[in-house]
Amino acid sequence: MNALVDLPHMLPAGPGTPQLLLVDDDARLRGSFRLLLTQPGRDIAEAGSGEEALATLKARSFDLVLLDIGLPGISGLDVLRWLAENRPHTGVMMVSGQRELEAAVRALRHGALDFVRKPDDLDFLPERVEQTLLRLRLQRENAEMTARLAHSERLHRFLVESSPDIVYTLDDAGRFVFVNPRIESLLGYARSELLGQHYTRIVHEDDVALARFAFAERRSDERASTNVELRLVCGPRLPAGRALRHLVTTVSAMGVYDEAPPPSPPAGTRPRRRFVGSYGVVRDITERKRAEETISFQALHDQLTDLPNRRLFKDHLELALVQAERRGQLVGVMFIDLDRFKLVNDTYGHLLGDELLRSFAQRLRGCVRAGDTVARQGGDEFTVLLPDLTNADDALPIAQKILAELDQPFLLGDREFRATASVGIATYPRDGLTAEQLMQNADIAMYEVKTSGRNGGRMFTTEMNAGHTQRLALENDLRRAIAQGQFEAHYQPQVSLGQGRIVGTELLIRWRHPVLGLLLPGQFVALAEETGMICALSDWVLERACGQLALWHALGHRHLRMAVNLSPLELARNDIVERVTAPLSRHMLPPGALEIEITENMLLDDAPSVVEKLERLRAQGVRVAIDDFGTRYSSLAYLRRFPIHSLKIDQSFVRDLGPEGDSPIIQAIVGIARGFNLQLVAEGVETVEQLQALRALGCDEVQGYLLGRPMPAVALTPLLSKPPQLPTPLGG
Template sequence: MSRPLHVLHAEDSDDDAELILHALTDNGLEVIPRRVETEAAYIAGLDPAPDLILADYSMPRFSAERALHLLQRQGLDMPFIVISGHIGADAAVALMKAGAHDYLLKHDLARLYPAVQRELREAVERARRRRAEMALKDSDEKLRLIMEHVNDLIMVVDAQGRRLFASRSYQALFADPAAIVGTDSFGEVHPDDKERVRRVFCETVATGIGQRCEYRLALGEHGVRYIESQGSATRDECGEVSKIIVVSRDVTERKQSEARIQYLAQSDGLTGLPNRTLLTERIGQMIAQGDRHGDSLALLFIDLDYFKTINDSLGHLVGDKLLKQVAARLCQCMRKSDFVARLGGDEFLMALGGMKHSQDVALIAQKIVASISQSYNVVDHVLDTQCSVGISIYPNDGRDVQTLMRNADMAMYHAKEKGRNQYQFFSEEMGARAAERLMLGNAMQLALEREEFELHYQPCIELATGRITGVEALIRWRHPELGLLSPARFIPLAEETGLILQIGDWVLRTGCAQMRDWQTKGIENVCLAVNLSARQFRQAELPQRIAAALTDAGLGTHALELEITESMAMQDPERARELLLELQSMGIGLSIDDFGTGYSSLSYLKRFPLRSLKIDRSFVDGIPDEANDVAITRATIALAHSLGLNVIAEGVETRAQQVFLTEAGCERAQGYLFSKPVCAADAEKLLRQKYLGVSRTAAQRRGALE
């Protein structure tokens, strides 16, 4: 436009406003900007009406959505473009539907000038049409129809569809504009639309009633254009339809915008994969197709293992790039007939149609697990991740989309419980377990309030003498309907829900109080061992919580030993070392539980202030008959002694195991050979007995020497 462009700009950032202004002026536009940050200033800026409105999507005191509403409320019509640093797909769709003409991101300001030019042209055209409507509303209906659309695409055809006249704007669509008059008007109609367009035309000729029709023109080097047409029939002196005046608009840009809105509504903005909305629709189609052909459908619920650790430690930029690479690998694993979508976070779902045998599904699942476990190069990092895959099959595991997805999700969690980096098919047993988990999860909070939890204690004995040196506190749940539940039934669920923190505090406080009670009854020189959960170990205030529990119980720190697993310590070795040093400085004993079953780093192990290592029962089970278990157990004992640590063997159940461990130099042990975990009253009886696992005479002899 020849005069300066008056721009009303809703923006609260000076720097961003300057960049946006330069994006216009650098392209030759003469701009008179008026920047506002509040609703009142924006309303004032609408009088006199600007040529163009640019609005930041979200400001502390104002928003693009509000600005658009105020503009429409005043009945004004000028280009309204949203510019934002970040805008989600849902927000973009909502703004376009509400009437915004375009939106773009601040890092893509190269699009601003072309968008402004386009919208200014469209605004001029809209204004011209409004003026024509007002000037010609009393004119002849057919003349008004033609004059109203003078800048649109106009042609006149005879009753056979041959072109008798074409406006310049209509001719401009074609490679050879001068040659189109006298030709068949259906010739350039897209093959897929031709029959429908011809039917509408014939109905207009037969009835004389014009109809609106939308179709595509295939224009060779000019590409495919979307056209919206309205026909108006004229009759000859005999009353027969002889000509049809067709007024059309090129709506290609509108169709492209609609397609983009549809894409945003049904696609994942990060990976470009379909999202949950489109997923449900597509699975429904695949189920219907499978029913027609007698095929099964498989849903694979895919969840990345340890993705949260990568995201938290390296940042969301690295996490997002990793997700894009995972999405690309999943696409490589599927067939043309398959379908993969991102559900959100690190969860994906793949639908496999036309499946005849479960073995075929298993092969694809194996391919996915193997592909995802390969290393990734992401922003100067070499990353390793794995995935757990749950599989449900239609119709055996559900006859609707939601049931199939829920059951595949259950199977995926079962794969995680089984050790991750694998796939599992859904089974009815999983459904029963899930129902139990739901019931237990709801009941667990009440269990704390109703005091349904209780501690059992398993003695730890000195192998050389049989003397009881301590007890390990082990939680049980006396459920009012299910009876006494072992921790394996509810502790994993407590970890997931976060209730483990409250339960862990309860175990620590209850155990310390019981220990102090025994001391007041004359039971001395024994230690209480308490297991810490992973969530407890990550608590910044853990030392303070432990100190409070000891203080409230009146128990000395020397009477408490805390057990952690290798994997807990190795998640963040430096932080673990600092925490363990702080606990050691308080006088608390520290032990590594289940040694040898997780990831170990000897360089860190020697730096941790530990008192003992506990050999896992999985190794103790095989001694003295299994050569590998014998070798591992001997090596663990030797390693511990070289580091100045005592060794405790778990799960000792036979006299042969006791003899072997004693001869190998293992200091202490616990297991059913000596005593199962027992209630506090029975544990007190054992503690008064002082010795386990040796003859009564030997115990008395040792007692006399103490």
């Protein structure tokens, strides 16, 4: 620190043990001196010549030297001159037998503190030495105090000039009389342009009244200090890159008072000190205030979408309910859940999923009224508060507007996404009197939409409570069923029209519920997908399919293949290829014996990860079929791009076949299959006429009740060895 210096060095030993040096060429005289000056706590050394004296002085420090002027060789004056140059804080008393005044003057001129003649003044020597030591001690203490004061002043100046805060002094009128250089870098003013100016020049106009109150120290001498938060206006000299209009600061102000009270105070009053000015520190807290505002915002808002979070939404809802009760109004609550959002997250990654949530939140804001509140509850769940409703049905148009907005695709990066949502609506006071009741009932209404096919909105009804309770019970039962293995595998045969025999089967899962009996996939698969339990079911299906197929192959039916359905959530799993091929390896089956069926809508977004997984499955030899083909829009480019082996015509098209077998849709699908060299399988064949028409159209394989209902393996096994007998259905 260049502004600071060390305290004076080479001072005498100090107030401890006085250090004396006796220098005289007469040993007897030195002995007399020692005898006279020796006392407890005093250290005395001797030197018999000027040379010896210099050597001793160079080796250690002394408080006082008694020095003979007339030394042989190096004289006493020579030693005195050396001390003046090298040991200026060492005291010297000259001792001489010369009586001339000239000798004394010469010694004092060279820095001696006293002059003693020998032998005349020896009787007074102890007293003279004691006085000189006292004088030296006082000089030393004064020098140390002066040095400390100078050091303190330099330190204070350094701290003020180098302070990261603004340090200021005002006179009694509030004008600047001092301000440190920090004012320029922090606020953009030169020191010179503020000196003599009133402090309100740099105070934000909205804070001037507060500043005047804080600085009004002349009202009383009891309020010696204050702290206040003020906005200060920035000047024109701010450094580049700091384009600020004002700073938020904390300003400390301490009053300065004249200690001498005014003369003759009024009778009966206490004398007041006279106010002469203020001083204090200004600290920039702009970043801290921004951080506090950010923390406060984050505590009540969703960080991804900047929407109010669950906590703030509940606060708004509870306030709206209080106002609605007072005014006799209605309040609506919407619970919105994006359909199949987990599939987007798992397939395309969380970054793109987050972008979809942000885009959806922005659209939601544009669908509601100015006084409504849109919030994110978490994940893909959003809520909307609709205060001041005239009647309960007023919420439906807003829900329809939200659903209509979702019909427009989302452009995320270079991809287009289409999303749907399930919307549940509850209203106060019909559907609940508290925030918790309204949120719960809107959630129940939303789940009713989910279980009814998604992509819609519904108002809550009391009948939904029973359905919600049943759904929760079924969810718990499903978890128990997975743990206890309550599932069964049924198999529906697939017949080759060219070979006239069963060439494959499709495994269809059944749930043997201990109370409800045998449940079909439509009664629990959607629930398994919503709750994430579909992956455990998938593992069970793949293991059972490969195990049963291995048994049939061992019986000689090595041409037989097995088809299993794969849901979008299953295909989104990063390890799906390993999970499909692992049971094939365990049961030593050729990969081509397994066919996975995926729905057409899984191809609509042409996700690179889906292509990559299907390519890996095909490389392993696993077959891929598109189930329910033709029920949704899909570009022919998908059929070319995706590694697909077969198309399955949806049973709705088979059901619509006329007596003459004329079906433009099926004819088109047949043409597509032939064009892409894909195998064609028709589902839902129930009549001989349908079978004959499909054979005429060129369909490769068929399955349906005409050929056999789904059945346990024990029922299907005998039928594998005999050709199907038409029109009698196989199985029963």
